[in-house]
Amino acid sequence: MEKFNPTLARLNKDPYPVYRQYRDSDPVHLGIPLYPEYPESWYLFRHEDVEAVLRSRLFINDRSKTSDDLPCTAATPPRKAFWEQVEKWLLLLDAPGHTRIRSQVSRSFTRQSAEQLIPFIQKTADDLLDRVIDRGEVDIVRDFAVPLPVAVIARLLGLRIRDPGELRAWSRSIANAMAPEATPKLYDEALEKTGDFTHYLQKAFREKRKKPGNDPVSSLLQAQDDGELDENELVSLCSMIIFAGQETTIDAIGNSLLALLQHPDQLEKLQSSPDLLPNAVEELLRYNSPVQIAMVRFPTEDVEIGGKQIRRGNGVTAILGSANHDPKRFENPERLDITRTIKSRDVIFGRGIHRCLGAHLARLELQIVLGTLLRRVKTIQLESDLLHWRKNIVFRGLTSLPVSFEAS
Ligand code: HEM
Numbered sequence: 001m002e003k004f005n006p007t008l009a010r011l012n013k014d015p016y017p018v019y020r021q022y023r024d025s026d027p028v029h030l031g032i033p034l035y036p037e038y039p040e041s042w043y044l045f046r047h048e049d050v051e052a053v054l055r056s057r058l059f060i061n062d063r064s065k066t067s068d069d070l071p072c073t074a075a076t077p078p079r080k081a082f083w084e085q086v087e088k089w090l091l092l093l094d095a096p097g098h099t100r101i102r103s104q105v106s107r108s109f110t111r112q113s114a115e116q117l118i119p120f121i122q123k124t125a126d127d128l129l130d131r132v133i134d135r136g137e138v139d140i141v142r143d144f145a146v147p148l149p150v151a152v153i154a155r156l157l158g159l160r161i162r163d164p165g166e167l168r169a170w171s172r173s174i175a176n177a178m179a180p181e182a183t184p185k186l187y188d189e190a191l192e193k194t195g196d197f198t199h200y201l202q203k204a205f206r207e208k209r210k211k212p213g214n215d216p217v218s219s220l221l222q223a224q225d226d227g228e229l230d231e232n233e234l235v236s237l238c239s240m241i242i243f244a245g246q247e248t249t250i251d252a253i254g255n256s257l258l259a260l261l262q263h264p265d266q267l268e269k270l271q272s273s274p275d276l277l278p279n280a281v282e283e284l285l286r287y288n289s290p291v292q293i294a295m296v297r298f299p300t301e302d303v304e305i306g307g308k309q310i311r312r313g314n315g316v317t318a319i320l321g322s323a324n325h326d327p328k329r330f331e332n333p334e335r336l337d338i339t340r341t342i343k344s345r346d347v348i349f350g351r352g353i354h355r356c357l358g359a360h361l362a363r364l365e366l367q368i369v370l371g372t373l374l375r376r377v378k379t380i381q382l383e384s385d386l387l388h389w390r391k392n393i394v395f396r397g398l399t400s401l402p403v404s405f406e407a408s
Contacts, residue, residue: 004031038315158215251290251397
């Protein structure tokens, strides 16, 4: 069997048949590295292994603790500089630093905090639809999925965003640099954009200090003054939240609507029973997740998974997209069924200490966006069967999704 190649072109279009092949024949697989710094790269395709590794305290995300051969020193210059810029992001930290930093914002990401944003998300979704409703056609990615999450995350954090396009370009460029197919040019671009964004945030923090409010950024600035966070941790935390809040949700809106348009029976069912929305959103995220691959983990001691010996410091990559389609966990996994029961703590939003901070918010955004669209249109269809997927299996999404519709 060939080694699993995360840059395989057909993965972007439809990764699930490829995952199935490995899940059936070599579910704990030594493949082509996701990133060149980790030459010994294992891939996990089964739900049970993915879940176990994400929850295990034996695995950490900061490889420098398991080996003198630091990933950054092994990387080529633009790559090294890029990974150094993001080394304080939550997803790359371990306890106790991770616990200390995450606890500074976890209060702002509870279900109740997300629910307080419902009127704002609803108004934003309605305003965006008002702009295009008379046209009868829209690019869901450009006109809907891109502008909404950035507005919501800025509102939640208490930041005024003057130029959402700038933030979008920044976060897109980071996502490109995290793709296994990233080139030195993409690293250089991402570096420049992270630099710009750091300046942008520092300026926003200076303004906020002059006029603090009752919002998460004001609390974080207070925590910095109290010595609980340093400047780099503060910038990294906000950058990670803004990045994750945008990239994933943009792709989730596009991927979810596409799945519904490709399954007219499910679309019709949802239009006639909108109370199915919360359940449908969970199933749509399982069926076509925007986050296919978790951050690389490293065992702190030699371990055995599925009969394979994995050495301390080897890279272990959990393929969430494959776990979400594992027939041992989900009956008939290739079928989209918006009435399917999914446990609330599945791996769709990760597990363990790095489980998604924005899960409540993401679910609500999707429910409101899909609910608004389906309520305000009578019919909706794809404009073309030709779909353009980005070349990035870590964050999987469409570059555009043109649809035509008839307003209700
Ligand atoms: C449908 C949308 C989303 C999906 C599918 C998703 C999925 C995930 C997954 C799978 C992880 C864990 C990755 C790993 O363990 O390697 C994660 C972590 C994270 N997500 Fe999300 N996410 C979504 C939306 C959001 C939103 C809206 C935000 C913020 C507003 C957010 C913020 C974060 C943060 C900060 C982490 C890192 C947590 C930590 O390391 O402690 N995500 N997400």
